[in-house]
Amino acid sequence: MRKPSGRHRGTNKTLSFASVILLGINGIIGSGIFLLPGTLYQEAGLGSVSAIVLAGLSTTLIALSYAMLASKIDDDGGAWVYSNRAFGAFVGFQTGWFGWFLGVITIAAELAAFLTALGGLIPVVKQRSVYISVALVIIAALIAINLIGPNILTFIDNISSALKIIILIAVIAAGGYFISTHGLHVSQPQAVSSDFRTAFSTAFYMFTGFSFLPVAANKMKNPEKTLPRALMVVMLIVIAFYGMAQMTTIVILSTNLTAETLPVAAAFAAVVGTIGKTVVILGMLISILGVAVAVSFDTPIEMASLATEKTLLPAVFGRTNKSGAPFVAIWLTIGIAALLVVSGSYLFLVNLIVFSAFLQYITTILAWFKLRHDPTLPAGIHLPMAPLLMGFALLLIGYLMTSATWLTWLIAVIVALIGSVIYATDTRRRGE
Numbered sequence: 520m521r522k523p524s525g526r527h528r529g530t531n532k533t534l535s536f537a538s539v540i541l542l543g544i545n546g547i548i549g550s551g552i553f554l555l556p557g558t559l560y561q562e563a564g565l566g567s568v569s570a571i572v573l574a575g576l577s578t579t580l581i582a583l584s585y586a587m588l589a590s591k592i593d594d595d596g597g598a599w600v601y602s603n604r605a606f607g608a609f610v611g612f613q614t615g616w617f618g619w620f621l622g623v624i625t626i627a628a629e630l631a632a633f634l635t636a637l638g639g640l641i642p643v644v645k646q647r648s649v650y651i652s653v654a655l656v657i658i659a660a661l662i663a664i665n666l667i668g669p670n671i672l673t674f675i676d677n678i679s680s681a682l683k684i685i686i687l688i689a690v691i692a693a694g695g696y697f698i699s700t701h702g703l704h705v706s707q708p709q710a711v712s713s714d715f716r717t718a719f720s721t722a723f724y725m726f727t728g729f730s731f732l733p734v735a736a737n738k739m740k741n742p743e744k745t746l747p748r749a750l751m752v753v754m755l756i757v758i759a760f761y762g763m764a765q766m767t768t769i770v771i772l773s774t775n776l777t778a779e780t781l782p783v784a785a786a787f788a789a790v791v792g793t794i795g796k797t798v799v800i801l802g803m804l805i806s807i808l809g810v811a812v813a814v815s816f817d818t819p820i821e822m823a824s825l826a827t828e829k830t831l832l833p834a835v836f837g838r839t840n841k842s843g844a845p846f847v848a849i850w851l852t853i854g855i856a857a858l859l860v861v862s863g864s865y866l867f868l869v870n871l872i873v874f875s876a877f878l879q880y881i882t883t884i885l886a887w888f889k890l891r892h893d894p895t896l897p898a899g900i901h902l903p904m905a906p907l908l909m910g911f912a913l914l915l916i917g918y919l920m921t922s923a924t925w926l927t928w929l930i931a932v933i934v935a936l937i938g939s940v941i942y943a944t945d946t947r948r949r950g951e
Contacts, residue, residue, distance in 0.1 A: 536745055536748070536749065539745060539746075539749040539753075540749055540752055540753055540756075543729070543749060543750070543752075543753030544684070544753055544756055544757060545680040545684075546728040546729070547725070547726055547727075547728040547729055547753065547754075547757050548683050548684065548687070548728075548757060548760070549629070549683075549725070549728060549807075549810055550628070550629055550632035550633075550803075550806075550807045550810065551724045551725040551869065552687065552725055552760075552761055552764055552765075552783070553632070553636070553683075553686075553781070553782075553783045553784075553803050553806075553807070554632055554635060554636075554780070554781065554782070554865060555721065555722075555724070555725070555869070556764070556765050556768040556769075556776065556782040556783065557768075557776050557777050557778070557779045557780070557782045558721065558866060559571065559718050559721060559722060559765065560765075560768075560769060560776045560777055561777045562714045562715070562717050562718035562721065563714065563715045563717075563718035563719075565769065566715055566718065567718055567722075567765055567769075568762055568765050568766050568769070570715060570718040570719045570721075570722045571722045571725065571758070571761045571762055571765055572758055572762050573719060573722075574719055574720075574722035574723045574725070574726060575722075575725075575726055575754055575757065575758035575761065575762075576754075576758070577723075577912065577915055578723060578726040578727075578729055578754065579729075579750065579751065579754040580908050580909070580911070580912045581729075581880045581883075581884065581912050581916075582729045582730075582750045582754065583747065583750065583902060583905075583908070584880075584883055584884045584887045584909055584912070585597065585598075585729075585730060585883060586746045586747050586750055586900060587887055587891070587899055587900045587901075587902065587905065588601045588883065588886060588887055588890065588899075589746060590746065590897070590899035590900040591890060591893075591896045591897050591898075591899035591900075592604060592890075592896065597618070597730055597883075598614050598615075598618060598730070598879040598880075598882060598883045599611050599612075599614040599615030599618055599825075599831070601882070601883050601886040601887070601890070602614040602615075602882040602883070602886050603615075603831075604886065604890060605885070605886035605889040605890050606882075606885075606886065606889065608831070609942060610882065611831060612831045612832075612938065612942050613935060613938050613939075613942075614878075614879060614882045615825050615831050615832075616832075616934070616935075616938035616941075617875050617878050617879060617934065617935075617938075618821065618879060619818060619821060619822045619825070619852070620875060620934050621872060621875045621876060621879070622814055622817065622818030622821065622852065623818060623852055623855050623856050623859070624856075624859060624868055624871050624872045624875060625814050625818075625872060626661075626811055626814050626815050626818065626852070626853065626856035626860075627856040627857075627859035627860040627863065627868050628865060628868035628869055628872060629807055629808075629810050629811035629814065630654060630657060630658070630811050630856070630860045631860050631863070631864070631865040631868055632807050632865055633657070633804060633807045633808055633811060634650055634653060634654060634860075635780055635781070635865055636781060636784075636800055636803045636804050636807060637653070637804060638650075638780075639780065639781040639784060639796075639800050640797065640800045640801070640804070650861075651861050654857070654860050654861055655857065655861075657808075657811075658853060658856070658857040658860075661811070661812065661815045661853055662849060662850070662853050664812065664815075664816075665815060665816060665819060665844055665849045665853070666840065666842065666844050666846060666849060667842060667844075678805060678809060679805055679806040679807075679808065679809020679810060679813075680806075680809070682802045682803075682805050682806045682809075683802070683803075683806040685802070686783070686799055686802045686803065686806070687760050687764055687783075689787065689799075690764060690767055690768075690783050690786060690787050690799070691760075691763045691764060691767055693767070693771070693786070693787050693790040693791060693795075694763070694766070694767030694768075694770055694771060694786070694790075696790060697767075697770060697771050697789075697790050698770060716918075716919065716922050717922050719919065720870070720873055720919045720922050720923075721866075721869060721870065721873065723873045723876070723877075723919070724869045724870075724872055724873050725757075725761055726754070726757065727872065727873070727876045729750065729753070729754065730879075746900070747900055747902070764783065767786055768782045768783060768785075768786045771786040771789050771790065772785060772786055772789065781796075781800065781803075783799060783803075784796045784799040784800050784803065787799045815852070815853055815856070818848075818852050819844075819845050819848035819849040819851075819852045819853075820845065820848075822836055822845070822848040822851075822852060823836060823837040823839070823845035823847075823848045824837075826848075832941070832945070833941065833944075833945045835847055836848050836851070870923065870924070870927060871927055871930060874920065874923050874927050874928075874931060875931070877916050877919065877920055878931065880912070880916055881913065881916055884909050884912055884913055884916075885913075887909060888906070888909065891905075891906075
């Protein structure tokens, strides 16, 4: 998953349709497809492919609500901007607050994914003490990069973007070769939990990066026409990639898939040998680290922007150092991510991300219902049966949220309460 990048802000409409497609694909594909196939297979068996496809199609519905609002409201920020316009400052603040928290969890999840992949290459990393030590070293490096300046960010981002797509294509091709030589045989795991709802909810993590495109709408040519078409094309391409990758791991690894922590690498190794696993893991490490670095850069900037440009957060969160880096936001963002990565498992962080994303989806869809006939806004994009589709999306999200654990709900409540305290005590907003 990728958050919208502050590096793409601006008012010049310079992105062609092809560029939008590539950015969208890059924004969505993250660590989930490399680490979650075994979990999804354990939860839903052969139905895990359907869970991925349905999650992708459902996310497309949600993405269209973002697209419709982006065509009416020409401002950076995405969900919190729409909520602020529709429901006022407090709801806008809470939406932005959870958006920042979503970035924090994403950093932690990507670092947990990186350490999991590293453990497949260097087994000693699986030891708890080594795991924590390596995590803290990486956290320190992220803080240093952010405080000094992200001069290498673009290079890392470009390399990681290319690698994750190349890896998926290579694994899918290996699956095609395996089927041509061994035939198509698929098996249902004996210990499958038959919890399709949980698999369906978990699969949403793979698609949450879609929100990048609507936020970047003001960089597109003719966004009213480009954005909906781009969203549909991007989502269909990613759904196809994910579905084929999941099926490939099932076909190659069969019931052994449930025991694999690095299923994509294991599937590739089963076809091309041990060296193939090493190559894939190295590619995964660079790709996942690239996402972590990018999100660790974007999230503090978004927080500082909420404090300085939008005045939704107290001014202290926008303070910068001599290099212009928002040091308070950096320390807070990466510090909390450090606590999460050493205390929570990757799967728990994934579920927490999905839940936080659902909260943003709900406020965005409700904002669309509130603003769709607002006479002070442009007409924007009109889609056939939009109210029915958006209503269905709300019901679906509500249904999936019932699968969240009590701990996930508790964390969400705590985050909301902390946000409420910050909002209530912000003297700038009260004019004191």
